[in-house]
Amino acid sequence: MYLTALAHHSDDAHSVLAAHPALPAYLTDLAATRGLAVREDVLGTGHAYAELAEPAIAALTADGEPVDLLVLAYGVPDVQPGRNTALHLAARCPGRPRGFAVCDQGVVAAFTALRLIADHDVDRAVLVVAEQTAVPYPLVADASVPTRHSAVALLLERGPAPVVVRQHAALPADAVDAALAVDIAELSGARDDVTLVLGSGVDGPSDGLPYTGLWARLDDREPGGLLVFADYDPGLGYLCVAGVETSPRPTAFAAAAGAPGTGGGVADMAVKD
Numbered sequence: 001m002y003l004t005a006l007a008h009h010s011d012d013a014h015s016v017l018a019a020h021p022a023l024p025a026y027l028t029d030l031a032a033t034r035g036l037a038v039r040e041d042v043l044g045t046g047h048a049y050a051e052l053a054e055p056a057i058a059a060l061t062a063d064g065e066p067v068d069l070l071v072l073a074y075g076v077p078d079v080q081p082g083r084n085t086a087l088h089l090a091a092r093c094p095g096r097p098r099g100f101a102v103c104d105q106g107v108v109a110a111f112t113a114l115r116l117i118a119d120h121d122v123d124r125a126v127l128v129v130a131e132q133t134a135v136p137y138p139l140v141a142d143a144s145v146p147t148r149h150s151a152v153a154l155l156l157e158r159g160p161a162p163v164v165v166r167q168h169a170a171l172p173a174d175a176v177d178a179a180l181a182v183d184i185a186e187l188s189g190a191r192d193d194v195t196l197v198l199g200s201g202v203d204g205p206s207d208g209l210p211y212t213g214l215w216a217r218l219d220d221r222e223p224g225g226l227l228v229f230a231d232y233d234p235g236l237g238y239l240c241v242a243g244v245e246t247s248p249r250p251t252a253f254a255a256a257a258g259a260p261g262t263g264g265g266v267a268d269m270a271v272k273d
Contacts, residue, residue: 001118001125002159002247003227007059008152008216015047018079018134026081031137039136046079046134047149050088053128056153057092061126066095068122073102073109074130075211076146089128097126106143106233107201107211111165111240117156118163127154131211142235144200147208152215161245168239176202176232176239187228187243199231202239 028038049072061067070093072086090099102109102116110129117125130151139145156163166183180202188194199214200206206213214231229242 001156001163001244002161003154003244004157004247005060005155006152006215006218007056008150008212009052009056009059010148010150011047011052012148013047014045014134014149015051015079017048017051018046019044020080023079027136034137034140036137036140039138042134042136046136047132048080048083049074049078049085049130049132049151050080050083052132052149052151053085053089053130053153054092056151057089057126057128060153060155061093063094065124067093067097067124067126068095069097069117069120069125070099070128071102071113071117071125072099072128072130073105073113073211075103075106075109075144076131076133076135077103079132079134093126095124106236106238107199107214107231108167108233108236108238108240110211110215111167111229111231111242114163114242114244115165115167118165123158125156127156128152129154129212129215131209144206144210146210146212150209150212150216152212154215156244157247159245159247163245164243166241170237171232171239172237173232173234179239180230180232180241183230183241184228187241188226191226193225195225195227197227197229199229201232201234202230 024043031038070090078085086099086101090097102113105112113127117127131146132149133146135145168179197217200210225246227244232239
């Protein structure tokens, strides 16, 4: 499949849905099942993923180009737990595609979602990665918490080049560089049109966007090159690397209204023998 368009959207304001009057009691009961107390200072803050992602999806889809599959990936729970956000977003796409979500995998979730898209025989698919700032209970394990609300949507279309996703489990931090170098070399081969896109887990600070920052780092570039995405989740011990071809026709990398600067890094990489 080819990556043919990407759009990202952020909103510094908190969603009205985060202040729903039923949420405090619901979240209090939910946290109590784990012996936790709700963080009163967080109640009423955060953003709903549907409202975050809809502008990004609208920026890269068009009537007459039906989408077959939408997969939503996120690390922080949505502030509207009663909504099936993946199906809601799928209903906003032309063609009303199938939709499902991948969560509880940290930064790995987006790579898992990309692998699932690659495993399906579809003409057109949308990957949505979203994050928001509100975690209304104490964390019981190390995890990255965003400082901004953000969503990124990627449009992938049928093409002869496969999407390749590699996920290394139980990998200690001191083994990441070596494993990453091998994957980059194998995915790149002798090509000189490769762009390496690094997430915060392998390239320093995330600028407050640990989950979407990697995917939002793309600028306008010449069509037809290979993108190699990579990120590491130290809490889970997973290194993820993906190779995705950009379309041979001009690729649209659009910023929806309110799109932020992002973390991670992008480097054009000429791979030589």
